[in-house]
Amino acid sequence: MGFKQEIDRRRTFAIVSHPDAGKTTLTEKFLLFGGAINVAGAVKSNKIKKTATSDFMEIERQRGISVATSVMGFEYNEKKINILDTPGHQDFAEDTYRTLTAVDSVIIVIDAAKGVEPQTKKLMNVCRMRNTPVIVFINKLDRPAKDPFDLLDEIEKELDIQVKPLSWPIGDGPHFKGVYDLYKEKLNLFSGQNKQQVEEGIEFKYLDNKELENYLGESFAGTLREDVELIQGVYPEFDTTQYHKGHLAPVFFGSALNNFGVRELLECFLDVSPAPQPTTAEERMVSPDEDKFSGFVFKIHANMDPNHRDRIAFVKVCSGIFRRNTPYLHVQAGKKMKFPGPTSFMAAKKSVVDELFPGDIVGLHDTGNFKIGDTLSQGEKIHFKGLPSFSPEMFRYIENSDPMRYKQLDKGIDQLMDEGVAQLFKSKINGRKIIGTVGQLQLDVIQFRLKHEYGASCRYENLPMYKACWIESHDEKQLEEFRKRK
Secondary structure, eight states: OOHHHHHHTEEEEEEEESTTSSHHHHHHHHHHHTTSOSSOOBSSOSSOOSBOSSOOSHHHHHHTSOOSOEEEEEEETTEEEEEEEOOOSGGGHHHHHHHGGGOSEEEEEEETTTBSOHHHHHHHHHHHHTTOOEEEEEEOTTSOOOOHHHHHHHHHHHTTOEEEESEEEEOOGGGOOEEEETTTTEEEEOOOSOSSSOOOOOOOSOTTOTHHHHHHOHHHHHHHHHHHHHHHHHSOOOOHHHHHTTSEEEEEEOBTTTTBSHHHHHHHHHHHSOOOOOEEBSSOEEOTTOSSOEEEEEEEEEOSSTTTTOEEEEEEEEESOEETTOOEEETTTTEEEOOSOOEEEETTEEEEOSEEOTTOEEEEEOSSOOOTTOEEESSOOOOBOOOOOOOOOEEEEEEESOGGGHHHHHHHHHHHHHTTSSEEEEOTTTOOEEEEESSHHHHHHHHHHHHHHHOOOEEEEEOOOOOOOOOOOSOHHHHHHHHHHO
């Protein structure tokens, strides 16, 4: 397969939402359809013993939330799919916002009972700033839900984007019958109680077929025909160009947990979503089909494999082909580096690869050379832009609880700070270390990971500060007085 075809068959996207809308469950079902896993795990469940593939960290398993973006790549219908499952909690928004710089499109998951929630609006604003195409998946229709038309109105108003439903739910909660695929004009009815395996649906080409009553009953069949007629009258035709510009959002309905509506979403997504797009650098626009390799680090993860204490830098390939054991220029450090073991991901599982193409995410073993935002290239001094960083709002002194393990604590703090989840400060007066974060949950995660991944225990002490900033003054004397006072 040629270089251009390799680029065209790639789809790199993030799944984002407010916490608990069902991102990780949807990711699991995508992996299931792609044959990447045989049984879908659950984020929190007593019946399903397998945990979610993308929630591989111990704290994620215990709390049932995602605290770090995980990358999963698999093949489906001759397309190479790279999914980035992001944390929903606002304390980890920085990780999510950085991830959005490395994707070409986004799937926003919305809870059918709760509608648009605050974090969903924030994430949509980031997508709008970048003109990232979005598809909306309205999840959890196996539970009582809001009226579908009300949900569409709410999405248009709250997320400020025109919508076009491409699938339609039949009932909700205990009366949920299935989904009508408006994109391919077929009906999928799902039966069976098994929530973990892929179920096949029954296909229906035409809604005026009298057979419809046999499957749905008169009431549901009549309602579906009326709804579809209304949709065709009210909503615009689906226009791929408008979707690619970020002006139109296709909407799908379903239940990720029960596998309703997930295949329709995945197959339509692969049809309409964009292949890898050009990336903005300070110097110029970088096109994916350029001959020379370039890419940037959008995430660093310490201890992906606690047995090896490895740090992995996640690099998005923007142009050219990344080849194993080839020297590339680390632009910020100004030195050439070779990578003998570049890896592709299935969450925590890694496999060594020889070549990666634009749109792919490559993991590079890092001994402290990389920082978030660093560029790798085939010689060109290029700086990719747009990676956000947040000012901390919560500060704590960090103290060692076990004097015998201060080396482990130091190493753990250094490595976790490089991930960009928090910032480390040092008090000039007494030399004490201060951790600055955006939210309380990050402090809990740092404490947990230090103990479980580095064997170092720490405790926090309150610090009545809420902002970190640089202060400059032309008057040295005034600045000195201010420093003494503060």
